[in-house]
Amino acid sequence: MGRERRPTLDTVAREVGVSRATVSNAYNRPDQLSASLRERIIMTAAALGYAGPDPVARSLATRSGGSVAVMLGSRLSAAFSDPALSIVLDSLADTLDVERSMLLMPGVEGGPRRESVARAHADVAVAYSLPDDCAALVEVERRGLPLVVIDQPVLPGSAMVDVADRAGAALAASHVVGLGHRDVGVLAFALHADGVSGPPSAERVATSRYRVTRERMAGYVSVLDAPPVWETPGCLRDHGREGAHWLLRQVPRPTALLCMSDELALGALRAAHDLGLRVPEDLTLVGFDDTPAAQWADPPLTTVRQDLVDKGRIAAELAISLLDGARPGPSRTLPTTLVERASTAPR
Amino acid sequence: MGRERRPTLDTVAREVGVSRATVSNAYNRPDQLSASLRERIIMTAAALGYAGPDPVARSLATRSGGSVAVMLGSRLSAAFSDPALSIVLDSLADTLDVERSMLLMPGVEGGPRRESVARAHADVAVAYSLPDDCAALVEVERRGLPLVVIDQPVLPGSAMVDVADRAGAALAASHVVGLGHRDVGVLAFALHADGVSGPPSAERVATSRYRVTRERMAGYVSVLDAPPVWETPGCLRDHGREGAHWLLRQVPRPTALLCMSDELALGALRAAHDLGLRVPEDLTLVGFDDTPAAQWADPPLTTVRQDLVDKGRIAAELAISLLDGARPGPSRTLPTTLVERASTAPR
DNA sequence: TTGTAGGCGTTATCAG
């Protein structure tokens, strides 16, 4: 099994009897040589089994061409099971130029491993809702990679796109209060990355590493007065179901639940079902994100809408402009709006 | 904004007064030099703002270090909305060595663009259920990248992992027939990438570009006699719902539906609900995949189980072994089993 | 323990 060296640009050049530069031009600047010569070069290249310019070598020479490193705060399973993230990622990938792919860097404990960031062939990074003290971000800075942040953290020198989470949460809270609900529970997602679930202490809430969670909580609390809160360990439907069971056991029993995501709300819907409560007659439910599943639900979910497609698109655009040498501008904050459907009703 | 050149290994070497090799060793082979010298090197490197060895240059020199290119047949949104795929990818990423990330290459029309594969910094590729004539695969071959195929296509020279789809489908069909059902409908996913939906012609079935679809269909048909079939344009729940509505309008109305995925089955469940049919009393439903949603459903779904986590893990292991120079062995076929839950009942 | 020299496969610049 002789590990025979693969042909290179030079092999082809020698065979054709031209210089390497000419062969390179044959691939990258067809207008720089006669069609016939080019043809001859391509032919012999094929005959030699030359696979075309090596992407890595090309990148070294051009100092570019890597992909976009997308850093996630969670494992892929968690990432994929979060519809909101899927939509953002899809839109991001869609907007990226064809020649740049996404280098997905899953997180282990609050972010990708620093080492993997150090080795990544990327010339721009996108951080998706990462904890402020994420080691991977230190590495990004050390490498001097242009950075686009989605949601978190707020970092000088990086471009950023986020969402009016707090205002949106306040909208949700005001809505249910306006409907006459006095006993309102909150279904929050993780405040820390320790997998703990249950009613969190005030301190735990205050010290949350997750900006989105903090903001949404702040929005709820700006309207509500010390509501009962259940913290879930993740954003899965099951988690929402579990938390809702607890919340609905409180006395007085909440007549409305504000949920930090649609998935959580869907879990709560299930819990209501378990307990024989009708939505919205016996229980009012508000989600967050407005993912497709929210409209799909029975009843369709009232929720706080954020434009996830826009979020991904803008992140990609920012990444591209950074690549083009633009300075990161002020952060772009997308609006949130309340979408009233059938899961909310007057008390 | 002077685009000042970033320091390199050489800059550091000169500053410290040693050779580049020594600096390189300071990073890659700490045991090759005294701790004190190493320390001095690292310090000045930091002072100079040297970010450590450039990943691209390193890869060029070592001829390795790229990531694993994962080629998908669909856009990411579609990919993510398919729970089965999510699980496989997660398991795949999880098994990969820490230093290799996944380069996600979404497909546009049946696969990634050939051009993007040509430029990818990858030293191994994983194809996930791609059409046989996928251009991206030609490029993979041209580049001589080691290839691991999941499900499709069957390609000489590549490692492969797939699933006993046909046998599994036959299992499902036998199960419902054994239960006494005579009128059985089939909810199939896309046979072609043209977005068409409806009852497909025999020719359309026979010429399907998708192996998984063909195999499952073959499994059903090996037991059933010319069942009514509805082809969905995708694997979304909505699609399943739409198709089920049509199937349930046929005369005689099917008393059982075999669905090519759990998502489709869940859509069918919804359709049954729409029509006031009880499952399993009035309608028997069988899914495929055994994703978490299947157990979650109400009623929990009888389905054909495949081990998606294994599938991803094995794909990753194959990729790694290919990277280590192993020859692709015979294809690994994972078993399918029938998981009986509450969505099936005797006629 | 350190340094030297050669190579990795391209691209870019600038003459001819």
Add this chain to the structure above:
DNA sequence: CTGATAACGCCTACAA
């Protein structure tokens, strides 16, 4: 239109 020549930034024998 073509070809030297010099980067690009690093790795790795091998010699000292």
